[in-house]
Amino acid sequence: MIRVLVVDDEPRILRALRINLAARGYDVITASDGAGALRAAAEDPPDLVVLDLGLPDIDGAEVIAGLRGWTSVPILVLSGRTDSTDKVDALDAGADDYVTKPFGMDELLARLRAMLRRAGSVDDEPLIAFGDVVVDLAATRVTVRGEEIRLTPTEWHLLAVLARNPGKLMSQRQLLLEVWGPGYETAQGNLRLYMAQLRSKLEPDPSRPAYFRTEPGMGYRFDP
Amino acid sequence: MIRVLVVDDEPRILRALRINLAARGYDVITASDGAGALRAAAEDPPDLVVLDLGLPDIDGAEVIAGLRGWTSVPILVLSGRTDSTDKVDALDAGADDYVTKPFGMDELLARLRAMLRRAGSVDDEPLIAFGDVVVDLAATRVTVRGEEIRLTPTEWHLLAVLARNPGKLMSQRQLLLEVWGPGYETAQGNLRLYMAQLRSKLEPDPSRPAYFRTEPGMGYRFDP
DNA sequence: ACACCTCGTGAGGGGATCGTCAGGGATCGG
DNA sequence: CCGATCCCTGACGATCCCCTCACGAGGTGT
Numbered sequence: 363m364i365r366v367l368v369v370d371d372e373p374r375i376l377r378a379l380r381i382n383l384a385a386r387g388y389d390v391i392t393a394s395d396g397a398g399a400l401r402a403a404a405e406d407p408p409d410l411v412v413l414d415l416g417l418p419d420i421d422g423a424e425v426i427a428g429l430r431g432w433t434s435v436p437i438l439v440l441s442g443r444t445d446s447t448d449k450v451d452a453l454d455a456g457a458d459d460y461v462t463k464p465f466g467m468d469e470l471l472a473r474l475r476a477m478l479r480r481a482g483s484v485d486d487e488p489l490i491a492f493g494d495v496v497v498d499l500a501a502t503r504v505t506v507r508g509e510e511i512r513l514t515p516t517e518w519h520l521l522a523v524l525a526r527n528p529g530k531l532m533s534q535r536q537l538l539l540e541v542w543g544p545g546y547e548t549a550q551g552n553l554r555l556y557m558a559q560l561r562s563k564l565e566p567d568p569s570r571p572a573y574f575r576t577e578p579g580m581g582y583r584f585d586p
Numbered sequence: 587m588i589r590v591l592v593v594d595d596e597p598r599i600l601r602a603l604r605i606n607l608a609a610r611g612y613d614v615i616t617a618s619d620g621a622g623a624l625r626a627a628a629e630d631p632p633d634l635v636v637l638d639l640g641l642p643d644i645d646g647a648e649v650i651a652g653l654r655g656w657t658s659v660p661i662l663v664l665s666g667r668t669d670s671t672d673k674v675d676a677l678d679a680g681a682d683d684y685v686t687k688p689f690g691m692d693e694l695l696a697r698l699r700a701m702l703r704r705a706g707s708v709d710d711e712p713l714i715a716f717g718d719v720v721v722d723l724a725a726t727r728v729t730v731r732g733e734e735i736r737l738t739p740t741e742w743h744l745l746a747v748l749a750r751n752p753g754k755l756m757s758q759r760q761l762l763l764e765v766w767g768p769g770y771e772t773a774q775g776n777l778r779l780y781m782a783q784l785r786s787k788l789e790p791d792p793s794r795p796a797y798f799r800t801e802p803g804m805g806y807r808f809d810p
Numbered sequence: 811a812c813a814c815c816t817c818g819t820g821a822g823g824g825g826a827t828c829g830t831c832a833g834g835g836a837t838c839g840g
Numbered sequence: 841c842c843g844a845t846c847c848c849t850g851a852c853g854a855t856c857c858c859c860t861c862a863c864g865a866g867g868t869g870t
Contacts, residue, residue: 450696453700459700472678550828551849558830578826580726739858793818802816
């Protein structure tokens with residue numbers, strides 16, 4: 363079953379999309395603001411996101427960035443604005459397609475099919491291995507020497523962001539923004555805490571980390 | 587270099603696309619009918635196809651099918667028809683995106699970027715190499731003979747400024763302003779210190795610098 | 811030859827950052 | 841109502857980094 367996350371603050375459109383998508387056999391989950399969308403996506407990763415730009419709480423581009431930090435799920439943006447710069451901004455922020463309201467339902471469905479087709483054909487290596495650890499990003503599972511390890515949602519989210527950027531230095535600000543969202547950029551104590559949790563669960567010798575390395579004053583680096 | 591195949595029978599549009607794409611650094615090849623498009627794609631596979639539906643010889647859907655038979659290259663369809671069924675047909679035939687004429691050039695370019703991003707063919711990793719040293723600005727990583735070298739934040743900041751201006755003489759005032767910010771323009775002792783640290787970590791013979799050269803009385807020059 | 815300036819090098823104190831532990835509040839399920 | 845789980849906050853040593861100071865080397869003009 364293909365899971366679709368629909369984000370829109372207008373109940374009318376939300377209802378229309380839910381009905382039409384459900385009728386085609388999609389599993390639909392919904393959110394009516396940006397924070398809810400990020401939360402819903404985190405706890406139950408969808409295969410496709412339909413995102414309205416005119417949300418009441420968070421700017422659309424930030425929602426896209428928040429998703430792109432840890433997932434490559436296809437994102438289709440809905441917007442009432444026909445302004446060209448909005449389209450360019452959304453697409454460059456990481457969206458995959460852009461449809462202006464009012465839209466034809468059959469066209470929207472065709473675009474969703476095209477996105478799913480492309481996402482399915484690109485088989486992106488969802489398995490990341492280092493040491494005795496295997497991380498399956500698609501299945502949300504991590505094992506150490508074959509034993510499954512339980513991670514809390516926040517731990518997993520942080521691991522996903524790091525694992526999708528192997529070898530790259532991630533600044534504290536970047537990590538805080540992508541895991542906790544806007545407004546938590548100064549909660550560095552938190553980041554230290556969860557980094558310690560990840561290390562204690564995944565590192566062979568947590569006191570001397572080999573894979574989740576600290577770059578003092580700059581950030582953290584995941585190095586398989 | 588990213589190769590784009592543009593297929594359109596209207597010389598005006600063909601020219602506009604060629605100029606705009608070439609200006610952005612794409613390698614552009616063109617065709618003015620379906621048969622030519624299939625031939626051109628076969629003998630020199632492009633990374634991206636922009637396809638007009640109103641071709642004189644072959645129906646657009648057949649061109650898409652002809653390409654899809656052997657390649658998964660992203661296809662963006664151009665069309666003058668706003669009819670919804672055309673969009674659905676084209677997308678279901680295997681196209682990845684659909685834009686109606688008249689179109690905004692910046693929107694089209696943004697859609698092309700989005701498609702390339704998803705296809706995974708954009709990997710612009712600016713690498714700077716000199717001697718045995720490789721500097722990866724995107725990942726914030728430096729290696730010497732394959733061994734990773736740890737740099738402190740200030741060291742990295744200074745290196746980044748120099749590496750972004752290869753061969754150019756940077757005055758001390760300029761460097762101090764870029765790295766330490768306003769108010770530190772007179773801390774030349776500091777600059778000497780960190781330049782020495784960089785040389786000791788990156789130069790083959792730190793006492794006789796080959797890449798980080800001193801221009802007495804003027805400043806420093808990074809020369810790969 | 812001498813004074814003067816700029817640059818390179820070394821050592822050490824002050825301060826920021828990091829890892830760790832303990833504890834309270836919120837949520838969920840039984 | 842109670843226990844379990846998870847998230848966040850605060851405090852504490854330990855570590856690492858940045859800056860200052862002092863001294864010697866090399867070049868330049870008088």
